[in-house]
Amino acid sequence: MAIAVHVPDDTWRMPLTVRYYEADQQNVVFHGWYLNYFDEAFTAYAEAIGYSIQRAHADGADWMVVHSEIEWHGSLRWPDAAEIAVSAVHVGNSSMTIDFAALRDGEAVCSARNVYVMVDAEEYTRIEVPQALREALGRGQSLRRPRAGR
Amino acid sequence: MAIAVHVPDDTWRMPLTVRYYEADQQNVVFHGWYLNYFDEAFTAYAEAIGYSIQRAHADGADWMVVHSEIEWHGSLRWPDAAEIAVSAVHVGNSSMTIDFAALRDGEAVCSARNVYVMVDAEEYTRIEVPQALREALGRGQSLRRPRAGR
């Protein structure tokens, strides 16, 4: 849990408009919506780097989340104009490890790491990450760091 | 809009637990969730009368909402134990008109009328309401009445 967030200025970001119904009776975005935001952001990121989920489907490939770790350091609120930062920190044989941060006025209020596995679009069996996607993802910086001290 | 709700005691009802995240910053259930409740209720009702959506699928049939009218007279709140009342008010050749009411402590806070069309499960073209479903639905009372006066 002792995780600090650091989002370099050049990290890719998706603008996000918090929707009214996503805020709960505590007047903050309900924590369950963040995975939905990250899903939107990864889809947008994949398209931005030139290997959209549609291209994956055309190649007979799909991806699925198998692991997620999330820390909340604060909250998004409605009607924030927020951002979701995305960074590909590791691409394995058949998996992709992607870091996310939710930013409010440039401050990270939530960070997360998802692991996706690449699967055959019909059978949902593991396949290799397509070479074109591997190259497009490159090697980004981690947005999460073990916190010093403590 | 001048619609009054009347839910006879013998109307079929699905118990509903309002989920925390469905309440918004006004501390009431966000209006967008009611169509989801009615969808759940109609699925449960179809199963209760012996013609589940699974049976429809096995018969090559499916249903789709094409029209909805909703009036809010009040609000559900979290953590209400609520009920959704369901009544089939008209079965046409290829359509079903279903009335709904959302109840809180036995009081209707919302009423609605949905029209569903029966479609082929593959082509989504209109088909006749299966005879078994027609018989199961019977002819319920309307839960909505034009309000007197006004």
Added chain:
Amino acid sequence: MAIAVHVPDDTWRMPLTVRYYEADQQNVVFHGWYLNYFDEAFTAYAEAIGYSIQRAHADGADWMVVHSEIEWHGSLRWPDAAEIAVSAVHVGNSSMTIDFAALRDGEAVCSARNVYVMVDAEEYTRIEVPQALREALGRGQSLRRPRAGR
């Protein structure tokens, strides 16, 4: 139900990115999400015409949906870049009647009419539509017409 949609070219529109999780097993946007889209669109429209919900709150006012009528003529799909058209068709003493249309490639796949009542932001009792909002809304064209014949 015999409603035709007509969206004049100069109608105000909010761009909408359909989210992956909003599409269901029929591969179309689940009908329950449309009210959420219309809510987002009305909030954005109010801001665009210079009377945002934040300004309403500052004036001690709020609005609530009390009536909704929706027709689906088709479906939005993921990953559509869609639009929600908004038109204020009537402003009463304490209510606003707003038409909506969901467009896919410029074609309306869904139309709706919501009635909102203006309420005191604390007590949720009816109040008059603030003059500034009334003027900002103006008088738009209906996006829905009774269908000829039939």
Added chain:
Amino acid sequence: MAIAVHVPDDTWRMPLTVRYYEADQQNVVFHGWYLNYFDEAFTAYAEAIGYSIQRAHADGADWMVVHSEIEWHGSLRWPDAAEIAVSAVHVGNSSMTIDFAALRDGEAVCSARNVYVMVDAEEYTRIEVPQALREALGRGQSLRRPRAGR
């Protein structure tokens, strides 16, 4: 990621009806809904052990999720009658560590660990876990184990 799930027979469980709209175009429950299920389950569990969130509110206390780890080993599907298992594995000074598992036909398809912090219901500053809640939670078994070998 090398986490195995083990849910002892006597673990507390909340029955869960998967809702139609929660299944996506892959015909499985979208991964973003699981945090919502766990939230519902923890609320129900707190009530079952005699310290409901309402009682917390009455005591001026509330809880917030600050950390979540989730592994998906499989998927829930609609119309599954599923269960969410809940076990309190650690109660700290001002935090509670709770394990969850989502079960389909008795098989765990997803496991998770949430850390909640206890906060003042007005100020959202950290407070101690109320003694009555601490006693009610007891000390449950972990539902997650590092996987042997690999």
